[in-house]
Amino acid sequence: xxxxxxxxxxxxxxxxxxxxxxxxxxxxxxxxxxxxxxxxxxxxxxxxxxxxxxxxxxxxxxxxxxxxxxxxxxxxxxxxxxxxxxxxxxxxxxxxxxxxxxxxxxxxxxxxxxxxxxxxxxxxxxxxxxxxxxxxxxxxxxxxxxxxxxxxxxxxxxxxxxxxxxxxxxxxxxxxxxxxxxxxxxxxxxxxxxxxxxxxxxxxxxxxxxxxxxxxxxxxxxxxxxxxxxxxxxxxxxxxxxxxxxxxxxxxxxxxxxxxxxxxxxxxxxxxxxxxxxxxxxxxxxxxxxxxxxxxxxxxxxxxxxxxxxxxxxxxxxxxxxxxxxxxxxxxxxxxxxxxxxxxxxxxxxxxxxxxxxxxxxxxxxxxxxxxxxxxxxxxxxxxxxxx
Numbered sequence: 001x002x003x004x005x006x007x008x009x010x011x012x013x014x015x016x017x018x019x020x021x022x023x024x025x026x027x028x029x030x031x032x033x034x035x036x037x038x039x040x041x042x043x044x045x046x047x048x049x050x051x052x053x054x055x056x057x058x059x060x061x062x063x064x065x066x067x068x069x070x071x072x073x074x075x076x077x078x079x080x081x082x083x084x085x086x087x088x089x090x091x092x093x094x095x096x097x098x099x100x101x102x103x104x105x106x107x108x109x110x111x112x113x114x115x116x117x118x119x120x121x122x123x124x125x126x127x128x129x130x131x132x133x134x135x136x137x138x139x140x141x142x143x144x145x146x147x148x149x150x151x152x153x154x155x156x157x158x159x160x161x162x163x164x165x166x167x168x169x170x171x172x173x174x175x176x177x178x179x180x181x182x183x184x185x186x187x188x189x190x191x192x193x194x195x196x197x198x199x200x201x202x203x204x205x206x207x208x209x210x211x212x213x214x215x216x217x218x219x220x221x222x223x224x225x226x227x228x229x230x231x232x233x234x235x236x237x238x239x240x241x242x243x244x245x246x247x248x249x250x251x252x253x254x255x256x257x258x259x260x261x262x263x264x265x266x267x268x269x270x271x272x273x274x275x276x277x278x279x280x281x282x283x284x285x286x287x288x289x290x291x292x293x294x295x296x297x298x299x300x301x302x303x304x305x306x307x308x309x310x311x312x313x314x315x316x317x318x319x320x321x322x323x324x325x326x327x328x329x330x331x332x333x334x335x336x337x338x339x340x341x342x343x344x345x346x347x348x349x350x351x352x353x354x355x356x357x358x359x360x361x362x363x364x365x366x367x368x369x370x371x372x373x374x375x376x377x378x379x380x381x382x383x384x385x386x387x388x
Contacts, residue, residue, distance in 0.1 A: 015098065125224060
């Protein structure tokens with residue numbers, strides 16, 4: 001008997017994670033039918049994807065030309081378009097592969113509508129975890145797609161939360177894992193954009209080089225798996241073969257190993273609880289003799305952004321949301337050569353030091369804190385520009 005096709009919507013379809021999810025759908029057309037595609041503003045790429053997958057609905061959240069003709073497809077726009085996709089009764093599974101906070105309310109609505117959700121959006125949990133996680137109705141309804149969180153999620157496939165002692169994410173260490181602090185003073189944007197393993201956008205690549213990305217992922221992991229921040233850690237693993245580990249209270253350690261390819265976590269989330277035959281589909285894989293499982297501690301003196309992020313997670317309240325906004329502004333200033341590389345951490349610390357106010361009491365307040373952190377960091381960067 002042929003299995004019913006899973007009807008998939010991909011929000012963030014033109015990005016790298018969206019491309020990985022769509023590649024899995026293309027490799028297994030009997031299992032998945034792409035019914036909706038959404039992007040921020042890349043209308044041309046969205047149209048190209050539509051010609052390949054023939055979805056019912058296309059959405060641009062920030063169209064550059066409102067008169068752009070996307071052909072015979074149903075075309076919707078703005079954040080309201082994301083809400084329409086998230087609640088469409090002809091969608092079974094929604095992949096959230098976009099960055100930023102624009103899709104958080106659509107994520108909430110998808111969970112309320114009892115859709116299966118694949119999530120590769122850090123802001124949705126770091127900024128809005130208290131207003132997202134309570135909406136998860138059933139086990140494995142929300143499926144992490146970031147490689148590290150997917151690894152933890154898959155390691156916990158059959159284990160109760162009470163048995164978890166600690167979870168540990170892995171970091172490649174970025175291009176500067178062997179640099180001294182003095183060498184880091186001379187780092188330019190072109191240097192930081194050369195990630196040794198992953199192919200990502202500029203912002204995430206810079207965050208990976210400072211290990212800010214790993215600190216943010218630790219905040220996300222604590223929220224996703226219901227653990228205090230102190231029980232979430234990370235280690236440097238340069239070859240990026242093991243993506244996450246769980247230490248259980250009986251002293252056993254379980255880890256997930258796979259190639260550094262986002263199609264693996266996308267496949268795990270889309271097909272859950274099944275495992276797709278990716279080997280027969282021609283994807284690379286490791287045999288035991290192919291692995292190199294060595295790990296070292298993160299040097300927080302050389303990579304202060306990691307410590308800043310995990311401290312924000314421990315403090316909670318306004319700080320995770322402020323962190324997201326402040327980091328965005330600081331990285332943008334560095335990419336424009338307006339502040340030095342090591343100033344990224346200093347700018348964020350300055351934003352935290354000047355923060356006065358209470359914790360957010362609503363999702364809208366949390367999202368507003370992202371903008372507050374961004375504006376505060378922009379002011380701090382302006383002071384740097386005057387002396388840089």
